[in-house]
Amino acid sequence: MPLLPLLLPQASLLYDHAFLTGPEADNLLARLSAEVAWEQRAIRIFGQEIPQPRLTAWYGDPAARYAYSGLHWEPRNWTPALAALRQRVEAATGHQFNSVLLNLYRTGQDSMGWHADDEPELGPEPAIASLSLGATRRFRMRPRAGLAHVPLSLDLPNGSLLLMCGTTQQHWQHALPKTARPVGPRLNLTFRWVHPAG
Structure with missing residues (x-):
């Protein structure tokens, strides 16, 4: 099934709620949860270091070094499962990715x-x-300053794929808020292209 557009001003969003079948997604969740080298790094907020409220990992090509929120990441080598996923996501989106x-x-x-x-x-x-x-x-998006539009809320189910491209990051912010509902674990993989330094 092709990715379908979600209409949002100053943004380009494409979405497939069932990019992977339920069994495929379940198997990947179990496999990646076990084999990925997870970390819980600390970030500095208002002068205090606090652990991130999630576990993280960075994989990619050797030159795909990345930094955000004061954290610097050296990519780990692609695992077979992550390399296969990259190929599928590239084929579905028409974009190339060197990291996740x-x-x-x-x-x-x-x-x-x-x-x-x-x-x-x-x-x-x-x-x-x-x-x-x-x-x-529930994935949330809100307009950045200067863009008058209502926020977007989108439930992202098991096996779904959301592509954000174009000027989306210039005009919108996104978040995954806490929920009081009892929910199981969720693993999110964001494939991207990092331009090598220099």
């Missing part, structure tokens, strides 16, 4: 705050392909 950021949300209390993927090494109009495995969580 993995976020494991263990419970509903794990979250991601408001941000845009607008680091210089991603370029002015990055393509970010977001693959969700596991529990359905």
Whole structure:
């Protein structure tokens, strides 16, 4: 099934709610949860260091070094499962990716705050392909200053794929808030192209 557009001003969003079958997604969730080298790094907020409310990992080509929120990432080598996923996501989206950021949300209390993927090494109009495995969580988008539009809420189920590209990161922020509902783990993989330094 091709990715279908989601209408949002000053943004380019494409979505497939069933990019992977349920069994495929379940198997990948179990495999990646076990074999990925997970970390829980600390970030500095208002002068205090606090652990990120999720587990993270960074994989990619050797030159795909990345930095955000004061964290610097050296890519680990692609695992066979991640390399195969990259090929499938590239074929579906028509974009090339040299890296993937993995976020494991263990419970509903794990979250991601408001941000845009607008680091210089991603370029002015990055393509970010977001693959969700596991529990359905609510993904939120809100307009940045200067854009008058209502926020968007989108439930991202197991096996879904969301592509954000064009000027999306310039005009919108996104987040994955906490939820009080009892939910199982969710693994999110965001494939991207990092421009090598220099």
